[in-house]
Amino acid sequence: MPHTIYDWLKTSPNSAEQLTAVDFSFYYRIIIIGGDGTIRDIANFLLKNQIDLPIAIIPAGSANILACNLGIPTNLTRAIKIACLGKEKIIDVALLNNQLYYLVSLSLGHGSKIIKETKRGLKVRFGFLSYLWMFLKQSKKYKTVFKFTIDNKKYKISGNTMIIANALSFFRIKPLTPINFADGLLEVLIFKNATKTGLLITILSLLLGKKRYPFLFKVKGKKIIVEDNNRKREHAQIDGEPIKIDRAEVEIIPHKLRIIVP
Numbered sequence: 001m002p003h004t005i006y007d008w009l010k011t012s013p014n015s016a017e018q019l020t021a022v023d024f025s026f027y028y029r030i031i032i033i034g035g036d037g038t039i040r041d042i043a044n045f046l047l048k049n050q051i052d053l054p055i056a057i058i059p060a061g062s063a064n065i066l067a068c069n070l071g072i073p074t075n076l077t078r079a080i081k082i083a084c085l086g087k088e089k090i091i092d093v094a095l096l097n098n099q100l101y102y103l104v105s106l107s108l109g110h111g112s113k114i115i116k117e118t119k120r121g122l123k124v125r126f127g128f129l130s131y132l133w134m135f136l137k138q139s140k141k142y143k144t145v146f147k148f149t150i151d152n153k154k155y156k157i158s159g160n161t162m163i164i165a166n167a168l169s170f171f172r173i174k175p176l177t178p179i180n181f182a183d184g185l186l187e188v189l190i191f192k193n194a195t196k197t198g199l200l201i202t203i204l205s206l207l208l209g210k211k212r213y214p215f216l217f218k219v220k221g222k223k224i225i226v227e228d229n230n231r232k233r234e235h236a237q238i239d240g241e242p243i244k245i246d247r248a249e250v251e252i253i254p255h256k257l258r259i260i261v262p
Helices: 015-020 036-048 065-070 076-085 110-117 120-126 128-137 196-207
Strands: 030-034 055-059 087-096 100-102 105-109 144-150 153-159 161-165 186-191 216-221 223-226 236-238 248-261
Touching: 015 036, 030 036, 036 055, 036 065, 036 100, 036 248, 055 065, 055 076, 076 248, 105 144, 105 248, 144 186, 153 186, 153 216
Parallel strands: 030 055, 055 248
Antiparallel strands: 087 100, 087 248, 105 161, 105 236, 144 153, 144 223, 161 186, 186 216, 223 248
């Protein structure tokens, strides 16, 4: 019986530099143990360097939105089995400002502020519940007017959080009408709620697959350009990690990444 050869790499914040030193021609699959941010970093490197290898996921983050949407469990034994024996699926990816690929979502506004202010210790200990705790502690909501263009159609919507999503879940539960990874479209959502109750009602409506969503603007498109209001956005995140950007131009790249699923 042939032996399986593998190498182990513990990534650092400069993972691109580490990955540059790897000869990927020796491998047929990459297994990533980490959260959405770690998966995004490695996928971004592979895509930018045109390395066509499938990735498998063993979820180890605070939210694990990508794994949730792909049906990959957080149970370690089951996730390892899928990573080794699962089937390939080709998914869409999003490209930010023509230079950074992401798999889950770009978020602007109040929701990103919560993610940024949640301490790493809380994330490690309580996972997604740490974000919920920070949200409940917030006494004041960040509000703005989002000016943007979707496939050459202009919009001007007031709200607290804007999400440009390729995948979405709440409390590790994906909506009954999930965002399709392979439809060649991004989902744009703007949360307009003024209260915590309003947000919970909106999330519940999304999870239940309702056709009408209170306090929510929702539309699909291939290319989204968000105006920068002449200043850097203070609160932005990409796949769960804070990011500073002075503009946001997002385009869907269809059928771009091979990934292992159940």
